Amino acid sequence: MVKVNDRHIEALEKANQEIAQKKDVIKESAYRLNYHFMAPTGWINDPNGFSQYNGEYQLFYQYYPYDSKWGPMHWGHSKSKDLVYWEHLPVALAPSESYDSGEGVPGYGCFSGSAVVDGEELVLIYTGHVDSNEPMQVQCIATSKDGVAFEKYTQNPVVANFPEDGSKDFRDPKVWKHEDKWYMIVGTKKDGKGKAVLYVSDDLRLWKYKGVAAESDGTQGDMWECPDLFPLNDTHVLIVSPMYGTQNEKPFYVVGDMDYDKGVFTQGTCTTLDYGFDFYAPQTLVDDKGRRIMIGWMEKWLTKMPSQEHGWAGAMTIPRELILEVDTLKQKPVVELADLRTDYKKLDAFEVAEKTTLNELQEVVSETIIDFNISETTATQFGLELRSSEDGSEKTVILLDLKNKEIVMDRLLSGCGEKGISKAPLVVKGISVNLRIFMDTTSVEIFVNDGEQVITNRIFPDANSKLFNIFTQGGKVSVNSIESWKLGSVWN
Structure with a gap:
């Protein structure tokens, strides 16, 4: 028996x-994540x-x-x-x-x-x-x-x-x-x-x-x-x-x-x-x-x-x-995730009136904290392009829409994976909006205002699509600061 x-x-x-x-x-195959x-x-x-x-x-x-x-x-x-x-x-x-x-x-x-x-x-x-x-x-x-x-x-x-x-x-x-x-x-x-x-x-x-x-x-x-x-x-x-x-x-x-x-x-x-x-x-x-x-x-x-x-x-x-x-x-x-941080970079306050590439921020596997100064921002729509190609044919767009009070992640041009647009409520308390962005080889997790809202999506862009852009639509956007780290692998 x-x-x-x-x-x-x-x-x-x-x-x-x-x-x-x-x-x-x-473990050596394409699209594997680092952390x-x-x-x-x-x-x-x-x-x-x-x-x-x-x-x-x-x-x-x-x-x-x-x-x-x-x-x-x-x-x-x-x-x-x-x-x-x-x-x-x-x-x-x-x-x-x-x-x-x-x-x-x-x-x-x-x-x-x-x-x-x-x-x-x-x-x-x-x-x-x-x-x-x-x-x-x-x-x-x-x-x-x-x-x-x-x-x-x-x-x-x-x-x-x-x-x-x-x-x-x-x-x-x-x-x-x-x-x-x-x-x-x-x-x-x-x-x-x-x-x-x-x-x-x-x-x-x-x-x-x-x-x-x-x-x-x-x-x-x-x-x-x-x-x-x-x-x-x-x-x-x-x-x-x-x-x-x-x-x-x-x-x-x-x-x-x-x-x-x-x-x-x-x-x-x-x-x-x-x-x-x-x-x-x-x-x-x-x-x-x-x-x-x-x-x-x-x-x-x-x-x-x-x-x-x-x-x-x-x-x-x-x-x-x-x-x-x-x-x-x-x-x-x-x-504990802070243990993975290396290569710290900080950008102090600046303004953007048109699309700008931040050459300092091109790490694919990274953590980035960006604080927008809403009181000094005149644009009602502005945001980020993550994992962008040089010609802009590939990118993941993060749009902050102050008029409609929402934050949008658009992955229509995010590579070979699933498409779609995610929307979350955007609540402005005080004079700033804070985004904490965790990017891995094939993922993005965005924590809005200390984690009040979160957006998690897989993306599958080309490995050479690395540009980090800030854009604005019809006005200027004011940034208090940006902090960024390269994140190491947990699998080595």
């Missing part, structure tokens, strides 16, 4: 052999099991090591001491059992979930998915005593059916501890409304259904993926990645109140979390410094991914600390 974990070990060994054969070629997390080969999507164990950050992720396209989902695994430099570890989970694997079935795998530390154990809680099963999706656990080798629980699934309030789309468990009990929310849908349903447990194995913690108000999507509910300051925050039919949309956050006795989260204002195209399925942890840190998948479903031709696809955003100020959830790049 084959034991449950014998099958699992065999599936893991096969996956790890595939990685070993391909990783050296993949963003990537898998050694193949396809990745959602971050999973973002946690801290034995003093080290753990990042798991949805993974298909055999191809650069989505396939039967595994859990890839890595760890870091500082959220900057990551070490790839063996694959943690592979499809192997009746609840997460199926011969000849179109879709199956170990779908998204979370991780918690229970005594000496690191426990993964995930969705087992098999298209042909009834129910199609169930909740399972796997445990490890060393943080590397994981055994699936012999009594899986620990939640064997969806509740009456939900449906067969029942996935992405997020687990946390409150007082002396474990709580778990799972994303589902019913009657055209996305929902987060709540369970409670004493031991992570026997779960009692509490009810619907939160649901769509009719405008927030008909399926809620990757819900994350956590305390911050004296309140709670709910993050959801919503679907509308088959279309995945921008994740949002809601600040509200959680009543653990009733199992109900009362919603306040709903706000978009990131206004870019390439941000989905974020997950948070609270670390030993007391920080609430978030990381997301820096890609999007059903989009053109030029890296697929080179045997890989998908990356993660930089880790961001979440700071709640009243009802605004600010996102701030973790301070």
Whole structure:
């Protein structure tokens, strides 16, 4: 008789052999990023099991090591001491059992979930998915005593059916501890409304259904993926990645109140979390410094991914600390990223009346902080051209529109990747607007006014498109200062 974990070990060994054969070629391939997390080969999507164990950050992720396209989902695994430099570890989970694997079935795998530390154990809680099963999706656990080798629980699934309030789309468990009990929310849908349903447990194995913690108000999507509910300051925050039919949309956050006795989260204002195209399925942890840190998948479903031709696809955003100020959830790049900085440059106050190339700022992999003086600016529209070619045929445009009170990232000329225009609200407080821009070889993340708004997009320009231009439309723009650093690689 084959034991449950014998099958699992065999599936893991096969996956790890595939990685070993391909990783050296993949790491030299086109479009690889310098300081963003990537898998050694193949396809990745959602971050999973973002946690801290034995003093080290753990990042798991949805993974298909055999191809650069989505396939039967595994859990890839890595760890870091500082959220900057990551070490790839063996694959943690592979499809192997009746609840997460199926011969000849179109879709199956170990779908998204979370991780918690229970005594000496690191426990993964995930969705087992098999298209042909009834129910199609169930909740399972796997445990490890060393943080590397994981055994699936012999009594899986620990939640064997969806509740009456939900449906067969029942996935992405997020687990946390409150007082002396474990709580778990799972994303589902019913009657055209996305929902987060709540369970409670004493031991992570026997779960009692509490009810619907939160649901769509009719405008927030008909399926809620990757819900994350956590305390911050004296309140709670709910993050959801919503679907509308088959279309995945921008994740949002809601600040509200959680009543653990009733199992109900009362919603306040709903706000978009990131206004870019390439941000989905974020997950948070609270670390030993007391920080609430978030990381997301820096890609999007059903989009053109030029890296697929080179045997890989998908990356993660930089880790961001979440700071709640009243009802605004600010996102701030973790301070540890400063360790990558070299070649500091600063430009003091100056004005621009027509398009100007800043020759000092031509580092492709960089961090730039630019502070605009709005009180001395007469133009109502101005901005930046990033990764511009000499002739302007290739560029990523950042437009600040004071008249319409929005900031726009236009990637119509950003190279061979997906096109599109992202827009976020632009709130001018006082006399300045501050942009903090993280550029990598194939990505741009813009933090507006200390992280009040964020725009994340992948771009795929030619390697020789390096110009950094400031432009203005119908007036002058005043700049208080620009600071810039070259950022090193975390993979050397």
